[in-house]
Structure formats: structure tokens, C-alpha cells
Amino acid sequence: MFGEIKLLEKQADYDKLIKEFGAKRFSPKILEILKTRHKLIEMGFFFAHRDFDKYLEIFKRGGQVAIVSGRGPSNYIHLGHLIIFDFIRWLQSELDAEVYIPLSDDEKYVFNKVKTLEEAYKYAIDNALDIAALGYNPEKTHMYVSSQTKWVYKISLELSRHLTYSTVKAAFGLTDSVNPGVVFYSAVQAAHILMPTIKYNYPVVVPIGMDQDPYMRLTRDIAAKIKVFKPASIYARYLRGLTGEPMSASQPETCIFINDSPETIKRKVWNAFTGGRATIKEQRELGGEPEKCVVYEWLMVYEFKDVKEALEHKMKCVSGELICGVCKEKLYNALIRFIKEHYKRKDSIKNKIQDYFDHEI
Amino acid sequence: MFGEIKLLEKQADYDKLIKEFGAKRFSPKILEILKTRHKLIEMGFFFAHRDFDKYLEIFKRGGQVAIVSGRGPSNYIHLGHLIIFDFIRWLQSELDAEVYIPLSDDEKYVFNKVKTLEEAYKYAIDNALDIAALGYNPEKTHMYVSSQTKWVYKISLELSRHLTYSTVKAAFGLTDSVNPGVVFYSAVQAAHILMPTIKYNYPVVVPIGMDQDPYMRLTRDIAAKIKVFKPASIYARYLRGLTGEPMSASQPETCIFINDSPETIKRKVWNAFTGGRATIKEQRELGGEPEKCVVYEWLMVYEFKDVKEALEHKMKCVSGELICGVCKEKLYNALIRFIKEHYKRKDSIKNKIQDYFDHEI
Numbered sequence: 001m002f003g004e005i006k007l008l009e010k011q012a013d014y015d016k017l018i019k020e021f022g023a024k025r026f027s028p029k030i031l032e033i034l035k036t037r038h039k040l041i042e043m044g045f046f047f048a049h050r051d052f053d054k055y056l057e058i059f060k061r062g063g064q065v066a067i068v069s070g071r072g073p074s075n076y077i078h079l080g081h082l083i084i085f086d087f088i089r090w091l092q093s094e095l096d097a098e099v100y101i102p103l104s105d106d107e108k109y110v111f112n113k114v115k116t117l118e119e120a121y122k123y124a125i126d127n128a129l130d131i132a133a134l135g136y137n138p139e140k141t142h143m144y145v146s147s148q149t150k151w152v153y154k155i156s157l158e159l160s161r162h163l164t165y166s167t168v169k170a171a172f173g174l175t176d177s178v179n180p181g182v183v184f185y186s187a188v189q190a191a192h193i194l195m196p197t198i199k200y201n202y203p204v205v206v207p208i209g210m211d212q213d214p215y216m217r218l219t220r221d222i223a224a225k226i227k228v229f230k231p232a233s234i235y236a237r238y239l240r241g242l243t244g245e246p247m248s249a250s251q252p253e254t255c256i257f258i259n260d261s262p263e264t265i266k267r268k269v270w271n272a273f274t275g276g277r278a279t280i281k282e283q284r285e286l287g288g289e290p291e292k293c294v295v296y297e298w299l300m301v302y303e304f305k306d307v308k309e310a311l312e313h314k315m316k317c318v319s320g321e322l323i324c325g326v327c328k329e330k331l332y333n334a335l336i337r338f339i340k341e342h343y344k345r346k347d348s349i350k351n352k353i354q355d356y357f358d359h360e361i
Numbered sequence: 362m363f364g365e366i367k368l369l370e371k372q373a374d375y376d377k378l379i380k381e382f383g384a385k386r387f388s389p390k391i392l393e394i395l396k397t398r399h400k401l402i403e404m405g406f407f408f409a410h411r412d413f414d415k416y417l418e419i420f421k422r423g424g425q426v427a428i429v430s431g432r433g434p435s436n437y438i439h440l441g442h443l444i445i446f447d448f449i450r451w452l453q454s455e456l457d458a459e460v461y462i463p464l465s466d467d468e469k470y471v472f473n474k475v476k477t478l479e480e481a482y483k484y485a486i487d488n489a490l491d492i493a494a495l496g497y498n499p500e501k502t503h504m505y506v507s508s509q510t511k512w513v514y515k516i517s518l519e520l521s522r523h524l525t526y527s528t529v530k531a532a533f534g535l536t537d538s539v540n541p542g543v544v545f546y547s548a549v550q551a552a553h554i555l556m557p558t559i560k561y562n563y564p565v566v567v568p569i570g571m572d573q574d575p576y577m578r579l580t581r582d583i584a585a586k587i588k589v590f591k592p593a594s595i596y597a598r599y600l601r602g603l604t605g606e607p608m609s610a611s612q613p614e615t616c617i618f619i620n621d622s623p624e625t626i627k628r629k630v631w632n633a634f635t636g637g638r639a640t641i642k643e644q645r646e647l648g649g650e651p652e653k654c655v656v657y658e659w660l661m662v663y664e665f666k667d668v669k670e671a672l673e674h675k676m677k678c679v680s681g682e683l684i685c686g687v688c689k690e691k692l693y694n695a696l697i698r699f700i701k702e703h704y705k706r707k708d709s710i711k712n713k714i715q716d717y718f719d720h721e722i
Contacts (some may be wrong), residue, residue, distance in 0.1 A: 018612075109519075137452065148511060164538050165544060180521045181518050184521075
């Protein structure tokens with residue numbers, strides 16, 4: 001279990017993260033305190049962590065814990081984003097955690113991903129609805145638009161004194177042609193992550209993609225300097241985009257947006273990169289290659305209820321029993337079902353979005 | 362008139378400012394719209410401007426104008442700071458101008474001039490009282506503590522996209538070891554200056570020391586990019602410190618703090634750098650050198666009511682009629698009188714300081 005099933009191929013930097021930067025694989029032991037298991041941990045999507053064991057120790061001793069996960073609002077949300085937020089929703093209910101969700105309009109603005117802060121704000125509110133619709137507990141969820149609060153600037157100033165431009169330049173890979181807002185954003189990001197610890201003394205865990213680890217290390221260094229709990233992390237592998245490339249909002253064919261029409265979804269799924277053979281005849285004789293198949297990866301998230309079902313499906317593919325059309329149909333139906341239910345939930349909370357916003361912090 | 366009297370020696374960069382950067386000397390013509398004359402313009406302390414003529418054109422046509430002048434709250438205020446704020450108070454009443462006074466705790470914090478933002482806040486409130494006590498019109502005065510408002514961060518983000526780290530590095534003379542807050546402060550300073558123009562379409566003038574012109578030019582470049590009125594400036598020469606070196610709060614003997622005791626003031630004045638000769642005999646024979654004399658410079662500000670009185674005094678010094686002790690006594694008395702009256706005014710408004718703060722911007 002825990003990655004040993006090899007449902008998924010290793011992704012780049014996986015080993016580096018484990019060996020060089022002290023991340024650890026999930027073990028059944030550290031998770032035994034949780035009431036339920038999350039299939040995406042079992043399937044190896046969330047595959048490693050740093051200091052999540054220390055964090056759970058505080059939880060075990062009865063301490064209030066917090067989760068931080070940001071969203072940069074420069075577009076409508078796509079299904080890839082929701083996976084991590086759905087995982088956090090599960091973690092919130094497991095740990096009764098306070099969840100902080102910065103909607104970082106400032107980030108998207110300084111990195112030129114939106115024309116105006118107002119444009120980012122519009123997406124922020126829509127994105128917030130999509131996230132809340134996953135079933136967050138409004139009592140324990142604290143969303144905020146980064147440029148709209150006083151404390152973001154204030155805490156960022158305080159943390160900035162523990163960074164230098166040289167360090168930031170290296171961690172973010174900047175050149176001197178960046179604007180001052182980009183440079184300062186390094187401190188702003190640290191402020192988002194550390195705020196629950198600084199203000200309320202809650203330990204924080206941040207579920208992130210592996211490639212974001214340099215910023216986590218920067219933030220952990222600051223935490224060490226100001227002598228607070230160093231934020232833990234949970235590492236997610238990326239669900240590959242439908243075309244086989246990484247999902248990216250700026251390449252619409254790689255992902256499914258929450259507001260894609262059924263026709264668009266059908267086209268994207270039918271054009272998806274699979275592990276299928278060139279002809280049905282070959283497929284029957286040689287079997288498919290599910291390790292390569294994006295559709296199989298997506299079915300793990302949206303269709304299979306557990307590892308057992310995923311493995312059974314894999315066997316059917318390898319044996320040549322399945323052809324790609326069947327899997328695509330299955331994925332299409334699963335996505336339509338997910339989106340339909342999502343909109344129902346989104347509609348039901350659309351007048352309550354302010355309940356999820358934190359007006360005090 | 363206007364500097365031609367040569368009451369004062371030229372200061373470094375004076376010619377450069379005029380020749381290379383397009384500043385202009387004050388001329389009687391552009392000032393004729395003002396109801397009164399300010400002795401420090403006549404005496405040449407405020408000696409040049411950039412675009413103040415364009416600014417006054419808008420005023421003449423009935424437009425509301427604004428003045429911006431910041432204070433970095435890292436210490437108690439000293440008399441040098443108050444000269445510029447007293448000039449602005451006069452300009453406010455001449456032009457019925459809206460005056461914006463950012464108390465830039467963020468600046469002092471990122472530049473390590475205070476230990477905490479709270480320390481800067483404490484000074485900010487005390488400095489605000491000293492400034493307000495000069496006689497500002499609370500209806501038209503808008504003070505704010507920079508890190509305590511939402512809009513400072515927001516407008517700074519917007520302006521940061523018009524700057525690059527390279528430009529900022531050159532203008533502020535930074536190295537890569539600075540913290541991200543210092544880099545971002547370039548945008549924050551521009552936000553302070555441009556806010557009244559961006560938010561209310563008021564043309565702005567900023568009275569500044571000559572050495573601050575690089576930041577003004579940076580801000581004017583941004584104004585050009587966002588297509589708003591480029592902030593005008595009025596250039597002040599520096600009143601030299603009592604020791605002959607520049608006044609600096611970190612070198613207490615150079616300046617008089619508003620809370621210095623009479624004994625301290627006496628000591629500082631008696632140790633001041635003068636244009637006096639080595640002995641009284643020499644002084645009587647050769648006369649003093651008022652152009653070199655700090656005490657004479659300070660008397661212009663705190664004692665002489667106009668250019669005529671300053672010239673008469675100068676003649677008495679040059680002729681050997683005066684000895685330094687007389688001038689020092691005169692200055693000491695003038696300072697004590699000024700401070701006594703200042704405290705009376707400060708006391709009378711100490712419960713009204715919130716009237717000068719802007720709670721909306």
C-alpha cells in the first residue's frame with residue numbers, strides 16, 4: 001500500500017523530494033489517528049509529507065490545527081484545482097481543522113495573469129463558490145481576498161525582514177526585470193501560510209504540488225527565524241492533463257473547466273491521451289497500457305471508489321478486455337455527473353458565500 | 362530676490378537639479394496668485410520647483426489641489442522636520458489644499474529603523490500630534506499610518522507593475538541583500554504620492570529635499586505611464602545641523618528634538634558651529650562669516666521675520682559688531698519660545714488627533 005501498488009508512474013522530482021529535502025512517504029502508522037481513509041492517499045496521489053507527523057502529534061494532544069491552501073484567481077476553476085480542495089475538505093472534517101483559503105488576487109496581478117485587480121476579484125468570488133460547494137464547514141473556513149485585508153500587508157512586511165532579494169531570486173527563479181510586487185510576493189505568500197500560526201498559534205499543514213516545495217522551504221526558514229511551528233506539507237502528484245501535458249488553464253484542452261459545456265467535455269475526453277493500441281485488434285491481442293493512460297488516471301479520481309476497483313479495471317485493460325471508447329464513455333459520464341452535482345451544491349450556497357469569508361482577519 | 366540675495370551658500374546638487382533635471386527657480390510671477398509670501402521662499406530655503414506652475418494653473422482655474430508630504434515615524438520629531446510641515450501648513454491655507462500626510466511605519470520597518478511596527482506606530486501618533494499642532498486645518502488634512510490602510514497595499518500593487526527591480530535598484534541604490542519589503546517600498550512611496558490624483562483627480566505637489574528627487578522622477582515616470590498629472594515638487598535646501606553636519610535623528614547633537622530639555626537645547630546651541638573668529642578681538646577686527654554660520658541659518662528660520670531683518674543682522678556680523686554669544690543667546694531664546702508655544706498647541710489638540718486622520722482612504 002501507499003505507493004507500492006504502483007497504480008501510477010513516478011513523477012519527476014519524486015525521489016529528489018524524498019531523498020534530498022526530507023519528505024517522507026505516508027505510512028499507515030501516522031494516519032491511524034484519522035477516522036477514515038482517503039482514496040487518493042491510498043492510490044498514491046497524495047504520496048508524501050513533511051512534518052505532518054509532528055502536526056498530527058499536536059492534534060492528538062487536543063490542539064487546534066489549521067490547513068492553508070491558496071487559490072490564484074485568474075480564471076474559472078478547473079477540475080484539477082478541485083481535487084486538492086476536495087482533499088482538504090476531507091482533512092478539515094477529519095481533524096476539525098480551521099481552513100484558511102487566501103484568494104491571491106495580488107499574486108495574479110503582479111505576475112500579469114490578469115489585467116486588473118478587479119478582474120481577479122471577479123474570479124476570486126466565483127472560485128470561492130466552487131471551493132465552498134465541495135462541502136466546507138463555513139464555521140471553520142476562512143476565505144479572504146489577499147489585497148482586501150489590512151493584515152496581509154502588515155504580516156508580509158514583518159516577514160520580509162527575514163528574507164533577502166538574493167534568496168527570493170534563487171527560490172522563485174527571478175530576473176531583475178521583475179516588478180517590485182513580484183519580489184514582495186515572496187513575503188506575502190509566507191504571510192498566507194504563517195498567519196494562522198502567528199495570530200492563533202495553530203500548527204499549519206499545506207497540501208501542495210511537488211514543484212512548490214522551494215517556496216515551502218523559504219517559508220519554513222522564516223518560521224524557524226521567528227520561532228514558530230514550521231508549516232508541514234502534504235505533497236500531491238499532479239493529475240496529468242487530458243492531452244498528456246500538465247493541466248493549465250491557459251491551455252484549455254488539457255483540463256475541464258467547471259463551466260465547460262457537455263459538448264466541450266465530450267470533445268476533450270474523446271481527444272484525451274490514452275494507453276490504447278493503434279487498432280482494436282492490437283488492443284485485444286496486446287492489451288492496453290494503463291500506466292501511460294490519462295483516462296485511467298482521471299477514472300481513479302472521478303470513478304473508482306477504491307484501490308480494489310482501480311486494480312480490477314487495470315487488469316481488464318491489460319488483458320485486452322477493454323477498449324478505449326469504453327473508458328472514455330465512463331469518464332465522460334463521471335465528469336458530467338460530478339459537474340451536475342457540483343452546480344446543484346454551488347447554487348444552493350450562492351447567497352451564502354459571505355459565510356465562508358473571514359471578515360476579521 | 363529669490364535666491365539672488367545670497368543669504369545662503371549653494372548646496373551640492375543645486376545646479377545639477379536646475380540644469381539636468383528641469384527644476385526651475387521660483388519667480389515672482391508664478392507666486393503672484395498667492396495671498397501672502399513665505400519668508401523661507403524669499404530667503405531661498407525653498408528655492409526651486411518642478412511643474413508647480415502647471416499645478417498653480419489648475420488652482421487658478423478653480424481646481425482642488427493637494428499636497429503630499431510623508432513622515433517616517435522612527436523617532437520623536439525634531440525641529441528640522443517641522444520646517445517643511447510648517448511651510449505646508451502655510452501652503453494649505455494659501456491654496457485651500459487637501460493635505461495628505463502618510464506616516465510610513467512600513468518604510469521605517471523594512472529599512473530596520475525600528476524594531477517593530479508597533480514601535481513605529483507609537484512614534485507615528487506622537488509625530489502626528491506635532492505636525493497637527495502647527496495649525497493644520499483638520500477638515501482638509503488626511504493623515505494615515507501606512508500599514509494600517511487597505512488601499513496602500515492595493516494601489517502599490519497597481520503601480521508596481523510599472524516598475525522593475527532594475528529601475529528601483531538604480532534609483533534607490535540598492536543591493537541584492539535588501540529585503541523584499543525595501544524593494545516593494547518603491548511602489549508604496551509612489552502610491553502615497555499619486556493616491557490623491559488616482560482617487561480624486563487632484564494635482565499633487567510634494568515639498569522635498571533635493572536628494573529625494575530620484576524617487577520623485579521614478580514616481581513621475583509612473584504617472585506618465587498611467588496617464589495622470591505628474592506630481593509637482595518644491596525643493597527645499599537643508600537647514601544644516603547645529604554641528605555643521607546634516608541634521609539626523611541618529612546624531613542628537615545635530616538637531617533639536619521637540620522634547621529636548623532647556624538644558625539640552627542650551628548645550629547644543631552653545632556647541633553649535635558658527636562663522637565666528639578664534640577670539641573676540643579678531644571678531645571685532647575682521648567681522649564674522651555668517652555664510653558659514655549655522656546659528657545664522659537657524660536664526661533665519663526661528664527669529665528673523667523677513668529678509669530685511671536677516672540682512673541687517675548679517676551686516677552687523679560682518680562688521681564685527683556682533684559676537685557669537687549674542688547670536689547663540691538669541692537662538693536659544695527663540696527655540697525655547699517656539700517649543701513652549703508648540704507644546705501649548707500640542708496639548709490643546711491632543712484629544713482631537715483623530716480629527717486629522719483619514720478613516721476612509
